Amino acid sequence: MAETGRLTAPAAPLFGPVTLVRLAIIAAVLVIWEAVAASGLLFRDVVPSLTVIAQALVALLADPTYYWNLGVTAGEIGVAILIGGLAGLGVGILLGANPLLARAYEAYLYYLGPTPKIIFFPVMIMWFGVGPGSKIAMGVISCFFPVALSAAAGMRGIDKVLIRVGRSFRLSSWQMVTKIYLPAMRLPIINGVRLGLGVAIIGTLLAETKLSNKGVGFLIINAYSTFNMPRMYALLIVLFVLSIGVNALIGRFGGVNTTTRR
Amino acid sequence: MSRAYRLVPFALGFGTLVILIALMEALIRAGVINKFIVPTPLEIGGAFSRVIVEEDIPHRFLVTARESFWAAVLLVVVGVGLGVLLYRIQLLRDATETWVAALASAPTVLMYPLFLVIFGRSEKTIIMMGFVAGVPAVILKTVEGLAGTRRVLIDVGRSFKLTELQLFWKILFPAALATIFVGLRLGMIFALINIVGVEFLINFGGLGQLINDLAERYDLAGTYAAICFVILVSVVFFFLTDRLERWLRPAA
Numbered sequence: 001m002a003e004t005g006r007l008t009a010p011a012a013p014l015f016g017p018v019t020l021v022r023l024a025i026i027a028a029v030l031v032i033w034e035a036v037a038a039s040g041l042l043f044r045d046v047v048p049s050l051t052v053i054a055q056a057l058v059a060l061l062a063d064p065t066y067y068w069n070l071g072v073t074a075g076e077i078g079v080a081i082l083i084g085g086l087a088g089l090g091v092g093i094l095l096g097a098n099p100l101l102a103r104a105y106e107a108y109l110y111y112l113g114p115t116p117k118i119i120f121f122p123v124m125i126m127w128f129g130v131g132p133g134s135k136i137a138m139g140v141i142s143c144f145f146p147v148a149l150s151a152a153a154g155m156r157g158i159d160k161v162l163i164r165v166g167r168s169f170r171l172s173s174w175q176m177v178t179k180i181y182l183p184a185m186r187l188p189i190i191n192g193v194r195l196g197l198g199v200a201i202i203g204t205l206l207a208e209t210k211l212s213n214k215g216v217g218f219l220i221i222n223a224y225s226t227f228n229m230p231r232m233y234a235l236l237i238v239l240f241v242l243s244i245g246v247n248a249l250i251g252r253f254g255g256v257n258t259t260t261r262r
Numbered sequence: 263m264s265r266a267y268r269l270v271p272f273a274l275g276f277g278t279l280v281i282l283i284a285l286m287e288a289l290i291r292a293g294v295i296n297k298f299i300v301p302t303p304l305e306i307g308g309a310f311s312r313v314i315v316e317e318d319i320p321h322r323f324l325v326t327a328r329e330s331f332w333a334a335v336l337l338v339v340v341g342v343g344l345g346v347l348l349y350r351i352q353l354l355r356d357a358t359e360t361w362v363a364a365l366a367s368a369p370t371v372l373m374y375p376l377f378l379v380i381f382g383r384s385e386k387t388i389i390m391m392g393f394v395a396g397v398p399a400v401i402l403k404t405v406e407g408l409a410g411t412r413r414v415l416i417d418v419g420r421s422f423k424l425t426e427l428q429l430f431w432k433i434l435f436p437a438a439l440a441t442i443f444v445g446l447r448l449g450m451i452f453a454l455i456n457i458v459g460v461e462f463l464i465n466f467g468g469l470g471q472l473i474n475d476l477a478e479r480y481d482l483a484g485t486y487a488a489i490c491f492v493i494l495v496s497v498v499f500f501f502l503t504d505r506l507e508r509w510l511r512p513a514a
Contacts, residue, residue, distance in 0.1 A: 021357035046379055103271035104278070114451045115496040118459040119470065119489050122477030126299045194367075202369045209375070210463055217372070224375035232376060240368045247367045 048230045056230035057237060066219065073204060073215040076132050080139025080200045085193055087140070088147025092192070093181060095148070096155020106152060113145035117199070118206050125211065135207045135215070142203030143196030150192025154185035194250050201243055301483040306490065309483035317472055317484070319491065326457060326468030326495075329385055333392035333453040334446075341397045341449060342442060345404020346430075355405060366398035371456050374463060388460050388467050395456040396449030403445020407438030440510045447503045454499060458492060469495065 015023070030050060036042060037049045048056075060066050091109075095102040120141060124134040158181060166180040182189070208217025216239060223232035283303045289295045290302045301309075313319060348355040348362075374391050381387040411434050419433040435442075461470025469492050476484040 017353055018356045021353055025357065042380070100271060100274070104274035108275065108279075111497045111500055112493065114455065114500050115493050116455040116458040116462075116470070118462055119473050119492050121462070122473065122485055123489065125477075126482075198367055198369070202371055205369060205372055206459065206463065209372070220372060220375055224378065227379075229379065236373060236376065239372060243369050244364050244367060 045227065045229045048233065052230045053233045053237075056228075056234040060231060060234045060238065069215050069219050072132070073208065073217065076135045076204050076215065077139055077197070077200050080136045080204060081143055081193070081197060083136070084140035084143035084200065085147050085196055088144045088192065088196065089151050089189065091144075092148040092151020092153075093155055093177065096152040097181075102152060102156075106149075109145055109148055109152075113149060117142045117203050118210075121207055121210060124207070130211055135204045135212065138203040138207040139200040143200035146195035146199060147189075147192040150188045150195065151185065154188025154192075155181060157188065158184045190250060194247055197250065198243070198247060205239075298482070301486060305483040306486045309481075309487040310491070313472075313476070313484050313487045313491070317476070317488075319469075319472070322468040322472050323495070324468070325385075326461065326470070329388050329392065329457050329461075329467060330450070330454055332385075332389045333396065333457060334450055336389070336393040337396050337400050337446060337449045337453065340393070341400025341445070342404050344397075345401045345442070345445075346408065348401065348405050349408040359402070359405065362398050362401050366402065370394045371459060374460050378464060383464055383466050385467065387464065388457050391460045392453035392457040396451075396453035399448040399452060400442075400445045403448065404438070404442050407441030407445070408434050410441065411437040440507075443507055443510050447507055450503065451500060454496060458496075 033047065034050055037047045095106050095109075117138065121134065121138060124137040124141075128134040128137050162180050162184055163176075166176050171179060205215070205217040205220075208215040209221040212218040216235065220232060220235050220239075223229075223235060286295070286300070287303050290297050290300060348359065371391060373394065374387065377387045377390050381390060415433050415437055416429065419429045424432060457467075458470040461467035462474050463470075465471050465474045469488070473485060473488045473492065476488050
C-alpha cells in the first residue's frame with residue numbers, strides 16, 4: 001500500500017516577481033539620480049545627492065516650525081472642505097432630487113468645474129484679504145464642484161425602492177436626507193470628498209505659494225526663493241506622501257479602491 | 263411638448279444667470295457691494311473690448327494654445343506610448359499601475375518651483391507642468407482601453423495570422439480609441455488647468471499672465487473681464503472635447 005503523505009504547499013518566495021520589479025525600478029531610479037547628481041550634468045544643486053535630501057528630510061521632520069506651518073495649511077484645508085463640501089453636498093442633493101433644477105443648472109457646474117480655479121485668486125484676495133481667508137476661499141471653490149456633481153449623481157443613483165419606503169413611513173424631508181439619502185449616497189459622497197480634497201489641497205497650497213507668509217505652500221516657495229533645493233525636495237516628498245496617504249485613507253474609509261481606477 | 267421640455271430648463275438656468283447679474287449691478291450701484299472690490303457687470307462687459315485690443319488677447323490666446331498643443335503632443339507620444347508599454351508587459355503593469363494611479367491623485371502642480379529651477383522661467387516649465395498633470399490619466403485610460411478589447415476580435419486577428427504590429431493597428435488600437443480619447447481629454451483638461459495656473463503663478467506666458475498683470479495694476483474691471491474670458495475659453499474647450507468624445511464613443 002502506497003504511503004500517503006500530507007500535501008503541503010510549496011514555500012512562497014520571499015518576494016514575488018511584482019515586488020522584485022518594483023524594487024528594481026526604485027533601485028534604478030535611485031542609482032540614476034545619484035549618478036546625475038555626481039555627474040554635474042545639471043546646474044549645481046538642482047539634483048542634490050540622495051544623502052543630502054535625506055538629511056534635509058530629517059531636518060524638516062525635526063523642525064517645529066514645519067509642523068506649525070503644516071497645521072496652518074491643514075486648518076485652511078479642513079475649513080475649506082467643511083464649507084465647500086457641505087455647500088456642494090446641499091447643492092448636489094437639491095439638483096439630484098429635482099430633475100428640472102438639474103437640467104437648468106447642472107450644465108453650469110459641469111462646465112465650470114474643470115476651469116483653472118487659481119485664476120480667481122486675485123478676486124479672492126480682494127474679497128477676503130491676504131490672510132488665511134483667501135486661501136480657504138480658494139479651497140472652497142476648488143472642492144465645491146466635484147462634491148456637488150458627485151452628490152447629484154449619487155442622489156440620482158439611489159434605489160427608488162428606498163425612497164418609496166421612506167415616503168411610505170411618512171418621513172419628513174430632514175429624515176429622508178439623514179435616514180435614506182445620505183446613507184445610500186455614502187460611496188458617491190466619499191468619492192466626491194476624495195476628489196474635492198485633492199483639488200482643495202492644490203487650490204490652498206497654490207494660493208499659499210502665490211501670496212502668503214505661512215503654510216506649507218509658503219515653505220515651498222521660500223525654499224525656491226533661497227535656492228534651498230534639498231529642503232524643497234524634502235517638502236515635496238512629505239507633501240506627496242501626506243496627500244496620497246489622506247486620499248487613500250478616505251477611500252479605505254468608504255470602502256473605495258483608491259488606486260485601481262478601472 | 264418636447265420643445266418646451268427642453269426650453270424651460272434652459273430658460274430657468276439662463277434667466278437665473280441674467281437675474282443674478284442684474285442683482286449684482288443693482289447692489290453695486292446702491293453701494294451695498296463695494297465697487298472698489300467688485301466692479302459692475304456693465305463695467306466688466308465694457309472692459310472686454312479694451313482688454314482684447316490693448317492687452318493683445320489674440321496673441322496671448324495663441325501663446326496658451328501653443329503651450330497646450332505641445333503638452334498635448336507630449337501626452338499623446340509619452341502617455342499613450344507608456345500605456346501601450348504597460349499593456350504589452352503585464353509584469354510591468356502589475357508593478358507600476360498603482361503608482362501611476364497614486365501619481366494621478368498627487369498634487370504635482372506644486373512641483374512648479376522645482377520645474378522653474380530646472381527649465382527656468384520659460385514656456386518649457388509651463389508645458390512640462392501641463393504634461394505632468396495630464397500624463398497619469400492618459401496612461402491609465404490607454405491601458406484600460408487596450409485591456410478592454412474583446413477577446414473575440416483578437417482571436418479573429420490571430421486566425422488571419424496578423425503580425426503583432428498589424429494586430430495592434432488593425433484590432434487593438436481601433437477598439438481602444440474611444441477610451442484612449444477619454445484619457446486624452448481628461449489629460450488635456452488637467453494640462454490646460456495647470457498651464458493657465460502656472461502662467462498665472464510665474465507671471466509668464468499667455469492668458470494666465472494677463473490676469474496676474476491686470477490684478478497687479480489693480481485694473482479691476484479688466485481682471486474680471488480676463489477671468490471671464492479664460493472661463494469662456496476653458497468651457498468652450500471642455501464642451502468641444504465632450505462632443506468629440508460622445509461622437510467617438512459609439513464607434514468603440
